[in-house]
Amino acid sequence: MIAMAPARTEPDLSFLLDHTSHVLRTRMAVALAEIGLTARMHCVLVHALEEERTQIQLAELGDMDKTTMVVTVDALEEAGLAERRPSSADRRARIIAVTEKGAEVARRSQEIVDGVHRAVLEALPEGEGEVLLRAMSRLVEGYLATPAEAPQAARRARQRTK
Amino acid sequence: MIAMAPARTEPDLSFLLDHTSHVLRTRMAVALAEIGLTARMHCVLVHALEEERTQIQLAELGDMDKTTMVVTVDALEEAGLAERRPSSADRRARIIAVTEKGAEVARRSQEIVDGVHRAVLEALPEGEGEVLLRAMSRLVEGYLATPAEAPQAARRARQRTK
DNA sequence: TATTGTTATACTCTATAACTATA
DNA sequence: TATAGTTATAGAGTATAACAATA
Numbered sequence: 149m150i151a152m153a154p155a156r157t158e159p160d161l162s163f164l165l166d167h168t169s170h171v172l173r174t175r176m177a178v179a180l181a182e183i184g185l186t187a188r189m190h191c192v193l194v195h196a197l198e199e200e201r202t203q204i205q206l207a208e209l210g211d212m213d214k215t216t217m218v219v220t221v222d223a224l225e226e227a228g229l230a231e232r233r234p235s236s237a238d239r240r241a242r243i244i245a246v247t248e249k250g251a252e253v254a255r256r257s258q259e260i261v262d263g264v265h266r267a268v269l270e271a272l273p274e275g276e277g278e279v280l281l282r283a284m285s286r287l288v289e290g291y292l293a294t295p296a297e298a299p300q301a302a303r304r305a306r307q308r309t310k
Numbered sequence: 311m312i313a314m315a316p317a318r319t320e321p322d323l324s325f326l327l328d329h330t331s332h333v334l335r336t337r338m339a340v341a342l343a344e345i346g347l348t349a350r351m352h353c354v355l356v357h358a359l360e361e362e363r364t365q366i367q368l369a370e371l372g373d374m375d376k377t378t379m380v381v382t383v384d385a386l387e388e389a390g391l392a393e394r395r396p397s398s399a400d401r402r403a404r405i406i407a408v409t410e411k412g413a414e415v416a417r418r419s420q421e422i423v424d425g426v427h428r429a430v431l432e433a434l435p436e437g438e439g440e441v442l443l444r445a446m447s448r449l450v451e452g453y454l455a456t457p458a459e460a461p462q463a464a465r466r467a468r469q470r471t472k
Numbered sequence: 473t474a475t476t477g478t479t480a481t482a483c484t485c486t487a488t489a490a491c492t493a494t495a
Numbered sequence: 496t497a498t499a500g501t502t503a504t505a506g507a508g509t510a511t512a513a514c515a516a517t518a
Binding site: 212216241 | 517
Binding site: 280 | 324330338434450454
């Protein structure tokens, strides 16, 4: 966990965000694991269903690296939920096609995701959930839209294997 | 980034929480890096200032592992901000004593943290920030208090080196 | 030359186990 | 026996580089 401890009196926004997002992520992981999915598999499945999309396009939508995408698509193929198909427009690219079983699983996983979210919002008093969503959406589209430059040391280049 | 992509129409609570907490964390890291601190160093410094505390106590307050604590205290000592002192009550334990320089840095880092948080809340319309804090606090103390059991495979035991 | 997808691997982060010294 | 702190290292997650095929 990367979280600042709660200040005794005043609520600490960093702690609140870190804690809630962490807990919600574990809850979501457990809920989706029951049908054999990770959050990333669910995300790719849903976006691949909407329209014909390549791995790179799906990676951008889910904010993943293309190499992470490879692993995720491997898992989906192995589970029989999606298939790589050559793109007719670009022979380098692969369209991720959702199988019938994949579409059914995606329907169920979306229900699971919606249910987990609904349960959280229903734990709040009348109207507070709506304000919470509105405030967070505002921040995501505005002041907190983009991350700051990471101040960490740059990763060194890989050793040439000749 | 571990985040689900935004649903087109309905706001996705998981995405909103992951995105805002991630962005805020990078902003905070950059802001604190200017005075040579990480969020964890700041957290330990502040709690160590409040009263005499051992490493284990500070680790619990910051929700860190005791081994992570070792690294953090090492960094604080190297920067001359804190010192390990033997506890008079328990010769196994070390009290983390904040130096004068450490106290001064902690004062400044608390200002930085408060400033970053204030800026976020001020980016919201009148009153919405208060509701946001109230709703999140409610969740942290109630429905989202504790993480679900991690469904990941347990980490295997370390190889005995004899 | 640039881009898609792949592989291999290096780096970071964190937690586990074993250890030393105390209790 | 159990606990505080330390060390070493395993494992997960992820990003980087290089590569092959194609644009």
